[in-house]
Amino acid sequence: MNALTVENLSIRHQDQILLEPVSFTVGAGQCIVVLGESGSGKSLLAQAILGLLPHGLAADGSVILKDQRFDAGDTALRRQRWGRELGLLPQEPWRALNPTMRIGDQVAEVHALVRGRPWAEARSTARAALADMGLADEYRSLPHRLSGGMAQRATLAAARAGGASILIADEPTKGLDIALRSRVVDDLKSVMVAGGTLFVITHDVQVARDLGGEVIVMRGGQLMERGPGDTLLTAPASAYTRELLAADPASWPTAAAPPAHGDMILAATDLAKTYDGKQLFAGLDLSLSRGDRVAFVGASGSGKSTLGDILIGVRKPDRGSVRRGGGLSALAFQKLHQDPGAAFAPSLSLARALNDAVRLHGRKWQDVRQWMRRLGLSESLLPRKPAALSSGELQRFALLRILLVRPALIFADEPTSRLDPINQRRALELLAEVAAEENIALLLVTHDPDVARAIAPLRLHLPLTAQ
Structure with missing residues (x-):
């Protein structure tokens, strides 16, 4: 069953086209990864799907959630699906978390207010969800006490608490070390294992490789190429994708020997x-x-x-x-x-x-x-x-x-x-x-x-x- 379909979705500012028409379909238990450099239109695409475009921008085309079609420019009905069907894992977890509220209470609040569970049940469920994320000891912690990886996992627990089957993750591993990046990728894979759908924006080629699924490469508001990740990331068709892969730090040459010391x-x-x-x-x-x-x-x-x-x-x-x-x-x-x-x-x-x-x-x-x-x-x-x-x-x-x-x-x-x-x-x-x-x-x-x-x-x- 198709969980998320985008048909000819484009974004404009007055007469200027910011994102040329994009179409794709992704099913339950699957993921689609969007790769590209800053300014390529990746985040605008995600915002248009959610109905979160900045003021002054307009979207055309259609967004289909399971079997219900929405006009891309009509955001009110789609916003009613936030938390329940559409979840967001934002770039900066600390900006998504309330700095004055304990982590466990923030996750419990979603269970109570979005799913309508009694507060006692909401807190118990939140505690179990955080334990599953390796955060059993952080239930009463404030966000500033968490590392980057821990904050990202806490945000993921909150994003999933409303029962959303489609998770949009915007640069979920940005700024994390290799170990934490691997942990977040494993957490995202668990969404697919549970039957959920992933739409992931990243500039990290290794994350795209690890998640698998289909890959879309964007540049300057244009779709450069798309295809299965194991094919596209091994033998890309476009010169830009080859440049993007070559820019991965693993491909950089080793620094030259140090020069003679100065003062x-x-x-x-x-x-x-x-x-x-x-x-x-x-x-x-x-x-x-x-x-x-x-x-x-x-x-x-x-x-x-x-x-x-x-x-x-x-x-x-x-x-x-x-x-x-x-x-x-x-x-x-x-x-x-x-x-x-x-x-x-x-x-x-x-x-x-x-x-x-x-x-x-x-x-x-x-x-x-x-x-x-x-x-x-x-x-x-x-x-x-x-x-x-x-x-x-x-x-x-x-x-x-x-x-x-x-x-x-x-x-x-x-x-x-x-x-x-x-x-x-x-x-x-x-x-x-x-x-x-x-x-x-x-x-x-x-x-x-x-x-x-x-x-x-x-x-x-x-x-x-x-x-």
């Missing part, structure tokens, strides 16, 4: 740190010179970001010391954050943010223009606020602002984990290139050993093993 900028001796009763590292010695490229690799919670923060002076170690070389000030040690949106004031335009940096650090606006050209940024983006830019554009603006300070070291903390493979490769190659040109040391945190291998000649794995 020493940092020396750490006998560092130790314990967090929440867990020893992250101890007896760690490390020195960095201008031009060095070092990657910290490991699973979530292994201490990668904590170590980087200690080295740049944001945190203090429990034991040991960090000495800066050459009379460098604290401003010479800059951090490129995982979420670039958190690095900018949401109410200020990019022009205002960069003007402030120019004024504070004695630079000229011409410096901004030169770096914008170098980083491939259009001046038409300057009047916009951060939320109006893509993650890739905003991350390049974050790098530009750091470069205005003339840093000696850039600590890049998972700077591209939220980007698709093509933009991830472009961004990391650009970061390494700029660091080499400006003789800046680069300290990269990543959960992906393939990314580390391609960018950094020296790699430190946590728990500690040097390679």
